[in-house]
Ligand code: ATP
């Protein structure tokens with residue numbers, strides 16, 4: 317994480333500053349507690365930079381705790397990916413990694429304490445009956461017929477649950493709170509349920525697993541967390557968080573504070589739905605460059621810095637919002653504009669023959685790697701009689717505004733000569749196969765002699781000394797601004813979210829390293845794809861275009 321001073325404060329930082337100033341806490345201790353049931357996404361990054369950022373800025377600590385109470389949905393691959401992503405984001409957790417499952421014995425003891433106090437009971441209603449008894453926002457709930465069992469009976473039945481003597485869904489442990497509470501979460505919430513499932517950390521030791529609400533507050537208290545930060549959907553659960561800590565014998569009482577989730581336009585953020593994209597093979601995997609996951613963004617070519625910068629800009633509030641994708645793209649563009657060396661690539665090639673040059677002519681042209689940063693050095697780029705330009709940079713006839721190559725007119729080849737198009741050759745379908753041109757030999761990196769103005773500049777690569785490359789052009793995965801609210805998110809998929817083109821890049825780029833970014837002049841920022849790129853078959857991901865062209869495109 318950047319060591320720079322935070323530029324933006326927020327209501328949570330205000331609370332922390334107040335607590336430190338008043339002596340309520342001597343130091344601050346936060347935690348990031350993902351459930352290992354999927355890969356981290358950009359929404360998690362908001363929570364990560366908030367929690368780790370606070371620990372860093374107030375000389376406190378931030379734990380990493382895997383919230384692993386649902387073995388059916390969790391696995392080691394997710395745990396490993398989360399650790400990898402956190403390290404890549406530059407966030408170092410304090411001490412050892414924690415797991416909620418580390419506390420299964422302790423949690424069981426606390427459940428017994430609640431039973432002993434007459435505050436928890438074993439219910440044998442079916443899940444459907446429990447739901448019916450719960451009532452609604454306008455109708456109070458009803459007590460379960462099992463609610464008034466004796467302490468001793470509850471102890472015996474809970475032990476039986478633990479020993480595997482009940483089938484799944486035939487018994488659960490519930491807190492005895494208030495079936496008429498205006499807070500639905502307080503209507504005798506389930507604390508433990510039966511799952512005959514192998515757990516990635518505890519194996520087959522347990523067949524009862526504690527619920528999130530019971531586990532989270534106790535884990536926070538056991539770890540000495542001072543401020544437990546979560547998203548707004550847990551606002552009501554705060555009642556239960558406090559109730560549990562108030563009714564068991566435990567030191568410390570962390571405070572829960574809620575902030576709004578990050579939602580990104582044209583993206584989904586729910587791990588369940590992201591998982592469906594993977595299992596239905598709509599994308600290549602969790603690290604598909606179109607996914608809003610940290611692994612996907614990394615493979616796409618986003619830097620940790622740009623994600624940090626984005627999270628700084630969006631801030632932390634209680635206001636629900638849908639952030640424009642353009643805001644994220646602006647961050648990576650600004651980062652790469654400074655750092656990415658320039659190079660030339662032709663994505664949709666058409667051949668040019670410069671007939672005024674002798675057959676077989678080749679020459680090396682010295683180019684700067686970054687116009688504004690001489691420290692990035694220079695390179696020699698091969699120029700030749702046959703070159704490729706992009707098909708969209710030529711028109712047989714065009715209006716005055718068209719600043720590229722037109723029959724009978726001149727254009728400058730970037731860092732090279734001024735050429736004039738004289739005639740074209742077409743195939744039987746009428747597609748142009750070759751454009752024949754003449755060059756002005758006196759224009760290599762200087763203006764034409766007779767003061768004539770040549771406004772257009774286009775990029776090119778040598779046809780004889782460039783190398784073949786595949787370009788993967790990514791667009792939004794969804795066509796709906798807010799796909800999550802659609803009844804069938806998969807009907808909102810963008811058929812053009814991945815477009816593959818085959819063209820040419822300057823020689824030398826076959827030795828690019830995975831993830832290494834370049835600005836391909838006039839095309840955008842690209843990087844070598846970590847999965848498919850090989851020197852023999854270079855594959856480049858388009859990270860982002862040079863400017864935000866999306867609006868212009870959808871209006872077309
Ligand atoms: P999902 O709905 O994607 O499954 P989750 O909240 O269940 O997300 P967790 O693994 O429990 O995922 O999340 C770990 C932490 O990250 C939690 O504190 C959660 O509030 C936070 N978080 C998850 N999604 C977002 C988001 N979109 N914006 C901000 N914080 C988020």
Ligand code: MG
Pocket residue numbers: 351
């Ligand atoms: Mg969750």
